[in-house]
Structures are given as structure tokens and as C-alpha cells.
Amino acid sequence: MDSMLWPFGTTWRPVRQKRRDTVDLRWLSARSWTPRWYPQGIDLGTWRGRRTVAVSWFRQDATRRHLASRVSFIDLERSRHLDILLAVDEGELAPAPIHAGGLAWFEDRLFVAATGKGIWEFDLAGIRRVRGSLARRLAGSAGRGWPTTALVAVRRRVHPIDLRCSYLGRVFDTEGEPLRRVLIGEYRTDENGSIGEFTLPDDADSSFREEDRFSPGIRSMQGAVRWGDRYFVSQSARMRPGVLWSGGRKALERDPEPLPVGCEDLALDLDERMLWSLGEHPWRRVVRGIPFARLGIDDRPPERS
Structure with a gap:
């Protein structure tokens, strides 16, 4: 790893962080409005010993042809971000052709939802x-100029999953300990989208193991995470604020707290008692942390039955 990647490499760029009722991170560049790159997935982790938010993006041309994917790592303390391009190596490096609709970050393993193509x-x-x-x-980028240098993470493995794999979220037990499990779900415009819970493969010879699957009957689901018996599900509503659903899997209720316009994936931050989401639409792009207090959540989720 290049020693200049952290904390002050030349590829780090600022974001604006505003803390009031929520924590809002906004891009101080063309990525706040460009129709070329769209943010999608989100998760939290530790990068070089620092609390970091990871946000995935995909790039398309005017005909909506996929061109590239990347992940931005945001240092929450210093409000700066670093871009990592996603690539495949099949004799030579090439852009990873995936929508990158969700993220699950486990140490040096980054799992990315590859819509219709499993989990990469x-x-x-x-x-x-x-x-x-x-x-x-x-x-x-076909032309000259940016970027003259870039950082690249290469695909290690493709994990076939019997779901559309539109998004990907983490799972925590009742005490807030992260489990080696993820929720994988389907974006559908009808009410038949499913969410499956899977145990991660331990090594190159094992596969995702399905533990559970259910259909909450919610249209346009964009993300899902679980803490104990409490699920959180995001629902997009075109150019209106997104909707958050939470509760037991058979009793999800609409929360009065809105999600960003064009909401996408979800991530739980149990250290800071916060739920993170993000908006994808140009000029309305934000990475938002919502304190549990605004969601009416106390320090513990419901006990598992």
C-alpha cells in the first residue's frame, strides 16, 4: 500500500460536512451534479485506523452504457475523500462492469452488489x-486529462446468488456485534422484491450460505440492514424524499423521518448510534447520517424472540 494514501495523499479531496439535526456530507466538485457518475452503495469501516464511510458509484455515457465503477472512502474526522476504481483482471485490467448498488465492508474484503451478476x-x-x-x-474516460493517476482495487471473486442482487447491507446481533452475514435484496417496482440473509464465505472454496428470505411487500426497495430483530429498509420515491421502513420483518412500519431524495443503500453505525443513507440525483446528492434519537430508537433493539 502506498504510504501516501493515508492520511494526506495528493489524491485526497475535501467534502463539506454539516452537523445539525443530521450529519450531511456534500461533494465540493462536479460530482454533486454530474450525470456521468451516480452514487449507490454505502457502508462504514476502518481505513488505516480511522473511521471511514465508503460510497460506491457507477459511470455511464449519454446512452446509459456502463463505463466504470469506483468507491469513495470518506474520512469522517477530516472530511476528505479518496477514490478507488474497481477493476477486473482477465489478462489485463479493465473497468468492473457493475452497477455497484450496495456495499458490505469486512476488513480487506469489499463485497459489492452487481445487479443481475451476483456479489463481487x-x-x-x-x-x-x-x-x-x-x-x-x-x-x-476516453479523453486526455483526469485522471493522470488512479488507485485500483481488483476483483477477487464472483459469488453467484439466487437473487437479483440490487443492494447489500450488514447484519448486527442484539448486542451490536457485527455478524459475518449480509442482507441481499432486490429492487423491483412491484411489491414482490425479496430480501435474503446470507452467511459470508470463509475462504475461496466456500460460498454464500442462505439463512433466511422474506418479501416485505414494499415497492422500490433500495437498501436493507438488520440490528437484532429490527430491520431497516429504504424505499425510493423518484424526486421526492425517500421512505424509511423499520421494525420486525413481519411488522415493518413507515418512519416519519425522511431519507434523502433519490435514496439508495443503508448502513448502520452502532458506534455513533446513527443510520446512514445517500441520495443519487444530481444537485440533490448527499451522504446523510441520521442519529438514532431522530428515529425514536433507544440504546437497545428489541430482544430476539
């Missing part, structure tokens, strides 16, 4: 630096 696992321990035409190609 990327290696954060072997991040590479590339330059010149290769950097531009992996970023989906």
Missing part, C-alpha cells in the same frame, strides 16, 4: 496505483 468481492489489501492511459480507461 474486491481486494482492499492489494490496492494498486496506475497511471496515464490505463488510469483513464479504468475511470471510463
Whole structure:
């Protein structure tokens, strides 16, 4: 790993952080409005010993053809972000052709929802630096100029899953300990989308193991996470604020707290007692942390039955 990647490498760029009723992170660049890159997935982890939010993006051209995918790591203390391009290596490096609709971050393993293509696992321990035409190609940029150098995480493995794999979220037990499990769900415009819970593969010879599956009857689901018996599910509503559903799997209720316009994935931050989401639409893009107090959540979820 390049020693300049943390904490003050030349590829770090600022974001604006505003703390009031919620924690709002906004991009101080063209990525706040560009129709080329769209933010999708979110999770939290530790990068070089610091609390970090990871946000996935996909890039498309005017015909909506996929060009590239990346993950932005945001240092929550210093309000700066670092971009990591996602790539596949099949004899030569090429952009990862995935929507990147959700993230689950486990140490040096980054799992990414690849809509219709299972779950893709990327290696954060072997991040590479590339330059010149290769950097531009992996970023989906045909012209000269940015980027002249880029950081790249390469796909380690494809995990086939019997779901559409639109989004991906973490699972925590009643005491708030992270489990080696994820929720994988389907975005559908009808009410038939399913959410499955899977145990992570331990090694290269094992596969995701399905533990549970249910259909909450919610249209346009964009993300799901679980803490004890409490589920959180995000629902997009085009250009209106997103809707948060929470509660037991058979008794999800609409929360009065709105999610960002064009809401996407969800992530739980139990250390700071916060639920994170993000909005994808140009000019309305925000990465938002909502304190549990605004959601009417006390320090403990319901006991498991």
C-alpha cells in the first residue's frame, strides 16, 4: 500500500460536512451534479485506523452504457475523500462492469452488489496505483486529462446468488456485534422484491450460505440492514424524499423521518448510534447520517424472540 494514501495523499479531496439535526456530507466538485457518475452503495469501516464511510458509484455515457465503477472512502474526522476504481483482471485490467448498488465492508474484503451478476468481492489489501492511459480507461474516460493517476482495487471473486442482487447491507446481533452475514435484496417496482440473509464465505472454496428470505411487500426497495430483530429498509420515491421502513420483518412500519431524495443503500453505525443513507440525483446528492434519537430508537433493539 502506498504510504501516501493515508492520511494526506495528493489524491485526497475535501467534502463539506454539516452537523445539525443530521450529519450531511456534500461533494465540493462536479460530482454533486454530474450525470456521468451516480452514487449507490454505502457502508462504514476502518481505513488505516480511522473511521471511514465508503460510497460506491457507477459511470455511464449519454446512452446509459456502463463505463466504470469506483468507491469513495470518506474520512469522517477530516472530511476528505479518496477514490478507488474497481477493476477486473482477465489478462489485463479493465473497468468492473457493475452497477455497484450496495456495499458490505469486512476488513480487506469489499463485497459489492452487481445487479443481475451476483456479489463481487474486491481486494482492499492489494490496492494498486496506475497511471496515464490505463488510469483513464479504468475511470471510463476516453479523453486526455483526469485522471493522470488512479488507485485500483481488483476483483477477487464472483459469488453467484439466487437473487437479483440490487443492494447489500450488514447484519448486527442484539448486542451490536457485527455478524459475518449480509442482507441481499432486490429492487423491483412491484411489491414482490425479496430480501435474503446470507452467511459470508470463509475462504475461496466456500460460498454464500442462505439463512433466511422474506418479501416485505414494499415497492422500490433500495437498501436493507438488520440490528437484532429490527430491520431497516429504504424505499425510493423518484424526486421526492425517500421512505424509511423499520421494525420486525413481519411488522415493518413507515418512519416519519425522511431519507434523502433519490435514496439508495443503508448502513448502520452502532458506534455513533446513527443510520446512514445517500441520495443519487444530481444537485440533490448527499451522504446523510441520521442519529438514532431522530428515529425514536433507544440504546437497545428489541430482544430476539
